[in-house]
Amino acid sequence: MFRPLPLAVALLVMAGCTGTGERDGAGPTAGGKGxxxxxxxxxxTAYLQPLLDRWNQAHPAETVSLIELPEAADEQRAQMVANLQAxxxxxxxxxxxxxxxxxxxDSGWIIPLERAAFPLDRFLPPVVETAIYEGKxxxxxxxxxxxxxxxxxxLVRKPPKTWDELRRQALEIQKKHDIQGYAGQFLAYEGLTVNFSEAVQAAGGQLLDPDGTRVTADSGPVETAISRLxxxxxxxxxPEEALRYKEEESRLAFQEGRLAFARNWPPAYGPATAPGSAVRGRFAVTRLPGPSVLGGNxxxxxxxxxxxxxAQEFIHYFTSLDNQRRVLTDGSFPPVWTELYDDPGLIERFPYLPALKESILAAKRRPASANYNQLxxxxxxxxxxxxxxxxxxxxSDVAAALKAELSEVLKTQ
Structure with a gap:
């Protein structure tokens, strides 16, 4: 069932309300449907089009067309910003x-939504927070x-729970089995920011407060994180080649049997279980040695x-419980509905769900800052x-420079 846009929201949208930014132009067409x-x-993973087809069959006058952007979030942002600035x-x-x-x-590129139009109380709480800014x-x-x-x-009897255990096991396995130890995403892009933030969190620190208004990077945890890497x-x-890895490169390195350990997101699980994978039936997943950074879309x-x-009715359809199940089963992406993580049938098919739920609930949100990209x-x-x-x-020099530059960015907000 699709809920119509609440009257208050419809009036808000038709008025062209965009929050803290300004909007020019002709505005939406009458009724806002089409x-x-x-x-x-x-x-x-080719899971999206079938979900779009289901919508299109039921809404022949309001069809949705998929525009695929690059895989990396940085590049997605660049294309979206260019479009919205125009x-x-x-x-x-x-x-x-x-x-x-x-x-x-903050830039006025998206419109606020009415919370009552969506079953947010059934979503994982930390995930909902990522969609809220300045109370809206x-x-x-x-x-x-x-x-x-x-x-x-x-190769691993008991997975490591700390960074020191990860190091010890990786060194032992590398020596005994001539296999590379560990890799994450260490190319200089958002993935490196995430991996380093997790290393700082594993050392007991955090780079910025949740609102992105204050540098909280104590030198001790930051220096520990740098030194460990x-x-x-x-x-x-x-391996040195990990300095060139994004998600896909690290996924392939593990899937092809070249790594004993790899840090990656849950969508890497499905391909590793597929026929032809060198690690099929010979791997598992667990929590990182420290809190993860919260991701998602x-x-x-x-x-x-x-x-x-x-657009709002489509979002309601796309985030419904039935489609969220398909997001997991067909796309291998973590859903946002809490109850799916406790479904016995899904856990049997995706054994990592309990660990993933724990990781999401314990994960640290990236700062809710309009200047996040610069940070x-x-x-x-x-x-x-x-x-x-x-x-x-x-x-120590890197930690000091990092703190100074982050503080400088925050001064310009």
């Missing part, structure tokens, strides 16, 4: 990485995400959409310098 587009990252109506529904909500809301709901959670530690069950590279249980409505009512660039660039061969950059 064909729409859905702009989101590349569908690597006040283009090409995109109606936007699949936003959770880091983008605050920026897009700006998007609807569609997928969640938390990093997991993939490990070889034929440098040590792994010097000792070669973190939210659905928002462009402030320049001509059909915002259809992330500062983190990734400084850490990349520290991890460049020969890995001798002073951890």
């Amino acid at each position: 064909p729409i587009t859905f702009a989101t990252g590349r569908d690597t 006040k283009s109506d090409r995109y109606d529904v936007l699949g936003l990485d959770v880091t983008m909500t605050a920026e897009f809301a 709901l700006w998007a609807v959670p569609y997928t969640s995400n938390a990093g997991l530690l993939f490990y070889r069950t034929d 440098q040590q792994g590279l010097r000792e070669k249980w973190i 939210n659905l928002a409505i462009s402030a320049y959409s001509k059909h915002p009512q259809t 992330s660039l500062v983190i990734a660039s400084n850490v990349a310098k520290a991890l460049a061969p020969p890995y001798t950059e002073s951890a």
Whole structure:
């Protein structure tokens, strides 16, 4: 069942309300209903189109067309921003990485939504928070995400719970079996920001407060995180080639049997179980040695959409319980409905669900800052310098520079 757009929201949308930004242009067409587009990252599992087809068959006058953006969140953001800055109506529904909500809301590129229109009380609480900015709901959670530690069950008796245990096991396995130890996403992009943030969290710290208004990076945890990564590279249980890895490269390295451990998101699980995978039947997943960074994707409505009512009804359909089940079973993406993580049938099919639920509930949200992209660039660039061969950059110098540059960015807000 699809809920119509509440009258209050319809009036708000028709008035062109965009929150803290300003909006020019003709505005939505009368009634706000008609064909729409859905702009989101590349569908690597081919699960999206069947869900769109189901909507289109039931709504022949309000069909949705898929616009696939690049796979990396950084590149998705760049294309969306270019479109929205031009006040283009090409995109109606936007699949936003959770880091983008605050920026897009603050810029007036998306419209606020009425909370009562969506069953948010049945979603994982930390996930809902990623869609809220300055007390308003700006998007609807569609997928969640938390990093997991993939490990070889034929090489590991008991998975590591701490960074020191991970190091010891990786070194032992590398020596005994001539296999690379561990890799995450260490290329200088958002993935490095996430991996480094998790290393800091494993050391008991955090780089920024949840609102992104204050630097909380104590030198101790930051220096520990830098030193641990440098040590792994010097000792070669973190291979140098991992400095070029994004999610796909690290997934393939583990799936092809070249790694004993890998940090990755849950969608990497499905391909590793497929026929032809070198680790099929020989791996499992567990929580990272420390809190993960919370990931995921939210659905928002462009402030320049001509059909915002259809867009909201489509979002309601797309985030429904039935479709959330398909998001998991057909796309291998973590759903946002809490009850799906406790479903015995799904747990049998996806044994990692209990660990993933724990990881999501314990995960740290990335700062809800309109300047998040700039903050992330500062983190990734400084850490990349520290991890460049020969890995001798002073951890204390890097920590001091990182804190100073983050503070400088916050002063400009």
